[in-house]
Amino acid sequence: MPEKFDTSRLKVLPLSQRQHDLNLSVIKDLQPALAVHPSLQKVAQRIVDAKKSGASVILMMGAHVIRSGVQRFIIDMMEKGYISCLAGNGACSIHDYELALIGETTESVALYIREGQFGLWQETGQLNEIVSQAAQEGMGVGEAVGRAIHEGAFPHRDISLFAAAYRLGIPYTVHVGIGSDIVHEHPNCDGAAWGKASYTDFLYYTKILENIENGVVMNYGSAIMAPEVYLKALAMVRNVALQEGREIRRFSTLVCDLKDLPDDISAEAPKGCSDYYFRPWKTMLVRTVDDGGESFYVRAPHAETVPQLWTALNTTQVAHI
Known part of the structure; x- marks a missing residue:
């Protein structure tokens, strides 16, 4: 039998000893964008239509969305009923948790990997305890993290997406790959608990996707997690829909990223x-919408595209149609 690494040998330090690259100064105020990309204007209309018809609107993201400081825009969209579900990777929960707790986040990989201290911080490791409890209660990662921040002593919970989602009863599903997040390094990590709670989130996500006909799926900056989770969940809900004589094909997808794509993204x-291996393109913009849906791509930083979407949703010509 192979020998396992003994995590009890690790030295885990308090966050007070870590140099942070980001703090609350990155959090942007709710201010309208000076201009809105035409595709985001169209997507905003699709979101308004989806809200009126009761269809799902899902916002999937990579952790850089949280690091870009657009929390207030997303929280406001949730509060106004424009978002049915948030979905992110494990790093989303880590950055959100740290910002809510100490108002700082993000460490230098180049600095801390040299001495093997990268990721090994005591307070962040408490996420493992939260997830272990979640697994015992049959909860998802996102709901448990949101509850902990909303009900706990977190000075900056007002800018926590997880706390806001929990407060509003909106799922924030977390989709992890074991070994890909810093909390998996810690001695108190229970891989089975993470697997159970994240799978619960996957089923929450899939249930919401079942109502995506005439709805919207957005992907902000997730090259692997979002298209892969979405693809498998879509297969599941279309499988059931076919058995029940329904169709799931008329919906919109949006990808916002920094990769150069051609003007025509239909093929x-x-x-x-x-570019064939850039899954957001082939999966979210082509293959899954080629039988009745539509797709949009916007190349710009999240610090621009999220406020632009919020601005479009708050314009009179969209919000009151």
């Missing part, structure tokens, strides 16, 4: 081209 890149 995927050819095999052998590196």
